Amino acid sequence: MDLLGLADFVLVARHGGFGKAARATGRPKATLSRRVTDLEANLGMRLVERGARMLMLTEEGRALQERAGALLTELDETTTAIAAGGDKPRGRLRVSAPLLFSQTAIGKLAASFALKYPEVRVEVTTEDRVVDMVEEGYDLVIRVNPDPDNTLVGRVFLRDRLVVVAPARLEFPKNDATVPVIVRGPPGAMDAWTITTAAGAASINVKPILGLSSLLNVRDAVRMGVGAARLPISLVSDDIASGKLLKWGDVQASEIGLWALYPSRRLLSARVSAFLAHLKAAFPNGTSDELSAYIDG
Structure with missing residues (x-):
């Protein structure tokens, strides 16, 4: 078996084409194409269907990519760990995190991780879009209530929920007031x-008068007395406790789960495993109270 050819086939399959794989790795497109062609010849089967604009895996190609991809990942991580002198985290760690979590917590998390593991170069990108981990070269992504994805595995490390809060000057609406x-x-x-209140379910007629791009900005506007808003409880629990803001109720069916996701494989790199452990240590119970305390600490 030609392991180099197999590795190039898995690379092309993961990126969805010879051109994309070449751009992502800096390898010549012609070399990747030749290696895959030679592998097909050695195996006596077609692995890919080459189209004018896209590449499709055959049934045999999909089966080989699924089996060989996991094995090659394990082999790569094992040799990297051995070359690095064991399981000590080192190298570059690329993380994608959503906007609000980045604004409130990721700076402290990344900084404390960097202090603990000085041989890891941490790079965090902040964006709410769903990134392609393989295509864009991320080691780990943090997502809010992600859709099922059979190419990724992970765990919930934090839970939050939405509440409706209002400035103290604003009374709870009566008689269908807006x-x-x-x-x-x-x-x-x-x-x-x-919303759900102590008295039961309630419906609030609303008139949006201000739109902002950040939930932190929304919280600031509520603090200024502009109006009510739906915000994560972790972001306003201290304001509620101090009386700066009033909690009108919980937004129904609004549980927020923050997931740490990574490519599906049995053996994680030491740096990803260390970052997952770092998240667990920061939020051992994964509650909104822990997040609130972390933000304000």
Whole structure:
């Protein structure tokens, strides 16, 4: 078996084409194509269907990529660990994290991790879009309530929930009154907000009057007395406790789960394993209270 050819085939399959794989690795496209062609000849089977604009794996190609990809990843991680002198975390760690978590917690997390593991070069990118881990070269991504993805595995490390809060000057609406609210995004027309209060379910008629791109900005606007808003409890628990803001109720079906995700494989790199342990140590129970304390600590 030609391991170099097999590795190049897995590389091309993961990136979805010869051109993408070549751009991602700096390897010549012609070399990758030749290696895959030679592998097909050695195996006596077609692994890819080459189209004008895209590449498709055959049934045999998909089976080989699934089996060989995991084995090659383990081999690569094992040789890297041996060459590095064992399981000591080192090298570059690329992380993608959502905006709010980055604004409130990732700076402290990354800094404390860097102090603990000085041989790891941490690089965090902040964005709310769903990144392609393989295509864009990330080691770990943090996502909020991610859709199922059979190419990734991971765990929930934090849970939060949304609540409706208002400045002390703003009374809870009565007799179907309309409430001015601040929202994330454009302040267009919006349906009534349904919340759960101590007295039961309630519906609030709302009129968005201010739209902001950051939930931190939304919180600041509520503090200024502009109107009510739906915000994570971790972001406003101290304001509620001090009386700066009033909690009107919990937004129904609004549980927020923060997941740490990584490519599916049996053997994680030492640096990813260390970062996952770092998250667990920072939030041992994964509660919104822990996040609030971490933000304000």
